Amino acid sequence: MATLHFLANPARFRRFSQRVLPALSVATAVAFAIGLYWGLVIAPPDYQQGDTVRIMFLHVPAATLAMAGYVLLALLGASLLVWRHPLAALMARATAPIGATYTAIGLITGSLWGRPMWGTYWVWDARLTSFLLLFFLYLGHIALSRAYDNAERGDKAAAILALVGAINVPIIKFSVDWWNTLHQPASIMRLGGPSIDPSLLWPLLWMMATLALLFVLLVLLRTDTEIDRRRLELAELNA
Amino acid sequence: MSGFTALVARDLKLVWRRPGDVGLVLAFFIVATVLFPLGIGPESNLLARIAGGVLWCAALFASLLSLDRLFAADYEDGTLDLLLLAPWPLELAALAKCAAHWIVTGLPLAILAPVMGGAFGLELRSQGALALTLLVGTPALSLIGGLAAALTLGARRGGALLALLALPLCVPTLIFGASAVEVLVTGEGFATHLAILAALALVSLATLPWAIAAALRQAGE
Amino acid sequence: MVDRRGMAPAFLDVSGLSCRRGGRRVFEGLSFGLGAGELLTLTGPNGSGKTTLLRALALLVPSDAGAIQWRGADVTADREAWRKRLGWLGHQEGLKADLSVRENISIACRLRGESVHRNRIDEALAAFDLVRLSHRPARTLSAGQRRRAALARLVAGEAQVWLLDEPFNALDAPSQAALRDVMETHIEDGGLAIAATHVSLGLRGARTLELGK
Numbered sequence: 001m002a003t004l005h006f007l008a009n010p011a012r013f014r015r016f017s018q019r020v021l022p023a024l025s026v027a028t029a030v031a032f033a034i035g036l037y038w039g040l041v042i043a044p045p046d047y048q049q050g051d052t053v054r055i056m057f058l059h060v061p062a063a064t065l066a067m068a069g070y071v072l073l074a075l076l077g078a079s080l081l082v083w084r085h086p087l088a089a090l091m092a093r094a095t096a097p098i099g100a101t102y103t104a105i106g107l108i109t110g111s112l113w114g115r116p117m118w119g120t121y122w123v124w125d126a127r128l129t130s131f132l133l134l135f136f137l138y139l140g141h142i143a144l145s146r147a148y149d150n151a152e153r154g155d156k157a158a159a160i161l162a163l164v165g166a167i168n169v170p171i172i173k174f175s176v177d178w179w180n181t182l183h184q185p186a187s188i189m190r191l192g193g194p195s196i197d198p199s200l201l202w203p204l205l206w207m208m209a210t211l212a213l214l215f216v217l218l219v220l221l222r223t224d225t226e227i228d229r230r231r232l233e234l235a236e237l238n239a
Numbered sequence: 240m241s242g243f244t245a246l247v248a249r250d251l252k253l254v255w256r257r258p259g260d261v262g263l264v265l266a267f268f269i270v271a272t273v274l275f276p277l278g279i280g281p282e283s284n285l286l287a288r289i290a291g292g293v294l295w296c297a298a299l300f301a302s303l304l305s306l307d308r309l310f311a312a313d314y315e316d317g318t319l320d321l322l323l324l325a326p327w328p329l330e331l332a333a334l335a336k337c338a339a340h341w342i343v344t345g346l347p348l349a350i351l352a353p354v355m356g357g358a359f360g361l362e363l364r365s366q367g368a369l370a371l372t373l374l375v376g377t378p379a380l381s382l383i384g385g386l387a388a389a390l391t392l393g394a395r396r397g398g399a400l401l402a403l404l405a406l407p408l409c410v411p412t413l414i415f416g417a418s419a420v421e422v423l424v425t426g427e428g429f430a431t432h433l434a435i436l437a438a439l440a441l442v443s444l445a446t447l448p449w450a451i452a453a454a455l456r457q458a459g460e
Numbered sequence: 461m462v463d464r465r466g467m468a469p470a471f472l473d474v475s476g477l478s479c480r481r482g483g484r485r486v487f488e489g490l491s492f493g494l495g496a497g498e499l500l501t502l503t504g505p506n507g508s509g510k511t512t513l514l515r516a517l518a519l520l521v522p523s524d525a526g527a528i529q530w531r532g533a534d535v536t537a538d539r540e541a542w543r544k545r546l547g548w549l550g551h552q553e554g555l556k557a558d559l560s561v562r563e564n565i566s567i568a569c570r571l572r573g574e575s576v577h578r579n580r581i582d583e584a585l586a587a588f589d590l591v592r593l594s595h596r597p598a599r600t601l602s603a604g605q606r607r608r609a610a611l612a613r614l615v616a617g618e619a620q621v622w623l624l625d626e627p628f629n630a631l632d633a634p635s636q637a638a639l640r641d642v643m644e645t646h647i648e649d650g651g652l653a654i655a656a657t658h659v660s661l662g663l664r665g666a667r668t669l670e671l672g673k
Binding site (some may be wrong): 241242245246249252253256257315316317318320321322323324325326327328459460 | 518521541543551557563571572
Binding site (some may be wrong): 150151152233234237238 | 482483484
């Protein structure tokens with residue numbers, strides 16, 4: 001009886017995901033194949049950076065989607081707190097680790113990309129530093145949602161954190177940019193240089209779409225897992 | 240309004256009965272600050288340059304120390320329930336708790352830090368600037384810390400989790416507070432930094448009491 | 461369900477109240493009415509939801525079905541007014557360890573937005589034989605004394621509806637008698653009380669709602 005209320009939406013979600021996942025997986029795999037071939041083989045090397053520019057095809061999409069992921073967390077949080085949508089909590093639990101992984105990929109690829117240019121694996125440039133802080137925000141969300149024995153309490157606390165964090169992300173970005181210009185006025189340390197040639201732009205957009213598809217795929221898969229896990233917990237409670 | 244002042248007065252009275260807690264925070268601040276010359280070397284030019292940043296960081300860590308008891312004590316003895324049941328807005332009660340925290344933490348730090356700044360070779364003008372930035376900046380730290388405390392009420396590993404949640408959110412305040420002091424030495428822009436610090440404090444004031452109240456309600460469920 | 465035939469109209473009307481906690485259905489479909497000068501006892505085994513029901517009535521815990529009405533109006537429409545009417549005694553005493561008994565009571569009144577009447581506090585302290593202890597910090601008191609202090613806090617307030625969770629816990633026989641007297645007075649003055657208890661209250665006219673069936 002207790003689980004009826006819970007299953008109202010998640011059951012619908014399960015049916016939706018079961019229909020969509022197979023096609024989505026194939027589409028993502030194909031898109032990846034095309035994107036990687038395009039980016040690694042077809043696209044010309046940059047006249048300044050040579051072949052290392054190809055890391056951008058992974059870095060920029062990962063970075064952008066990581067930020068979008070946090071916005072998604074905030075939206076899911078609002079959905080949980082305001083409309084008490086039970087699926088929102090589970091989807092947030094699924095999304096946070098994926099977003100954190102994308103952020104980590106963004107950090108690692110950013111570091112690798114910068115290595116040939118800067119000579120070190122890490123510089124405190126504005127974008128990488130903001131990114132590092134976004135990573136900590138993700139870690140906080142993951143840790144908080146799992147810090148309680150009562151899973152619902154964890155979900156709701158993490159939802160509040162996501163909302164406050166989302167408001168703070170632009171503030172943090174602004175302050176880190178300010179900090180950077182204050183301490184490094186002259187050098188243009190922008191990854192990727194001043195502008196992007198069209199022959200690089202299109203594969204970049206393709207990879208952006210591909211990684212977005214992958215993000216959605218992973219979120220759907222993990223949400224399914226979270227539904228099962230929550231069902232199991234409820235079954236144990238009611239046994 | 241009288242509930243607000245009653246709550247602030249109560250918390251201040253409780254601290255007065257156990258002044259060691261405040262002393263501990265300030266002692267930690269001093270020890271943490273002293274570690275830097277010991278770790279980096281006492282070269283006076285270097286110390287004067289990093290003073291703003293070091294003192295701000297130490298102040299940030301020190302204010303985190305007392306945060307995990309901010310709501311936990313009330314949670315444990317049942318007075319949080321009484322606050323949740325009080326017939327005036329919980330947001331005001333949250334603000335009152337953070338205000339009391341600031342009075343016993345941020346305010347003394349704003350006075351103590353310039354003194355330590357002198358030991359770092361800061362001249363009088365910079366010391367004053369440091370005090371001013373801490374005065375304007377630490378309320379935001381109390382509010383952000385209050386949110387982290389409310390979110391981690393009753394959680395496992397609450398203390399470490401509190402720091403993980405609070406510190407990234409405190410970064411903007413830290414950046415503008417510390418660089419305000421530095422800018423005073425190098426050139427113009429101090430007023431701008433101070434204005435931004437004030438804006439950050441106001442944004443915290445306008446948003447965080449609601450988030451803290453929501454978190455406290457969840458703790459009471 | 462509690463029978464109200466032949467009684468005065470209810471001030472507090474609860475209908476179809478259901479609560480889930482951590483995925484578990486604690487109670488559902490609870491309905492009862494309580495009028496001025498009436499006392500309701502909640503009985504039932506541990507875990508049957510007595511505390512949850514009290515917390516749901518106090519709006520500390522959200523209920524997922526049903527309504528709580530005061531004189532015909534849903535209490536969630538004006539939460540502050542409802543909270544002003546409530547007097548709460550939970551499992552914990554709600555006392556600050558470093559404040560004296562008297563200080564605890566007067567701060568509790570102030571936090572409820574009530575003015576602090578020295579006479580009322582003196583009476584409350586006297587009712588539970590706490591006058592000698594009124595200047596002692598709460599942490600120096602025994603469990604029974606702290607419970608009495610919490611009760612004195614409740615009595616010193618001006619709440620009309622008392623919600624009591626195991627009020628007899630840790631009380632010795634004289635204190636239990638004092639509590640019974642105080643509750644009788646409260647009810648005779650037109651107050652309402654809902655008490656979750658294992659111990660029989662022994663008060664005339666107390667109705668019972670059993671949970672956990």
